[in-house]
Amino acid sequence: MAKSEMQNQVRRLRFEHGQITQQQLADKVGVTRQTIIAIESGKYAPSLPLAFRIARTFGVSIEQVFQYDEQET
Amino acid sequence: MNKTKEVSWFYFFLGLACFLIPGGVAVFIAYDRGISFAPVLMFTGIVIWGGLFWLFPFIEKKVRKDKKQISFDERDQLIHKKAVMAGYVVLWLYFVTACVIAWCIVGPHGSISVNVMPLTLLGGLVIFTFVQGLACLIQYGRGGKDGEK
Numbered sequence: 018m019a020k021s022e023m024q025n026q027v028r029r030l031r032f033e034h035g036q037i038t039q040q041q042l043a044d045k046v047g048v049t050r051q052t053i054i055a056i057e058s059g060k061y062a063p064s065l066p067l068a069f070r071i072a073r074t075f076g077v078s079i080e081q082v083f084q085y086d087e088q089e090t
Numbered sequence: 091m092n093k094t095k096e097v098s099w100f101y102f103f104l105g106l107a108c109f110l111i112p113g114g115v116a117v118f119i120a121y122d123r124g125i126s127f128a129p130v131l132m133f134t135g136i137v138i139w140g141g142l143f144w145l146f147p148f149i150e151k152k153v154r155k156d157k158k159q160i161s162f163d164e165r166d167q168l169i170h171k172k173a174v175m176a177g178y179v180v181l182w183l184y185f186v187t188a189c190v191i192a193w194c195i196v197g198p199h200g201s202i203s204v205n206v207m208p209l210t211l212l213g214g215l216v217i218f219t220f221v222q223g224l225a226c227l228i229q230y231g232r233g234g235k236d237g238e239k
């Protein structure tokens with residue numbers, strides 16, 4: 018059975034882009050800070066529009082922010 | 091604490107109070123004087139009003155679209171939807187259980203008072219509110235304080 022795992026680089030990108038805070042990122046992409054926390058910790062997989070907004074905020078492609086690993090178990 | 095989480099706690103307790111207080115009064119009236127039309131109507135109104143609590147965040151989101159501060163986003167919406175779904179699943183199970191228990195107690199040829207029906211409805215709404223609030227809090231609670239790891 019395939020086990021899927023979503024990984025993201027949001028935390029790293031935040032620090033690489035002028036150390037913007039979770040609140041600042043949340044305001045830019047139109048969500049709450051708790052949602053950014055949940056995304057960073059991998060507890061919440063964002064919708065495609067939100068994923069695009071996050072990627073565009075950092076000026077990178079969506080694949081550079083979110084990675085999808087499929088592992089056979 | 092997230093504002094929506096605070097609201098969940100508020101709905102959880104206010105919802106329960108809205109059902110339990112008039113519910114208790116209705117039960118008292120029913121046993122003391124027999125059910126009359128006026129308290130049943132009043133009670134139904136409160137229950138319907140209370141039962142629509144879950145819609146408030148969605149309405150607030152529509153109304154407060156222009157506000158800069160975001161308090162209800164896609165994750166909150168998803169949590170709310172899942173919680174409502176959990177509430178309906180448990181509500182359905184409750185009604186099935188209530189029907190089976192009633193059938194087991196009075197038997198296939200027995201009969202029950204129609205007064206049982208509004209009380210069963212009240213129980214269902216209390217359970218729905220409770221489960222919905224609980225499901226919201228469990229989903230927000232995952233990951234500890236403030237949703238952090």
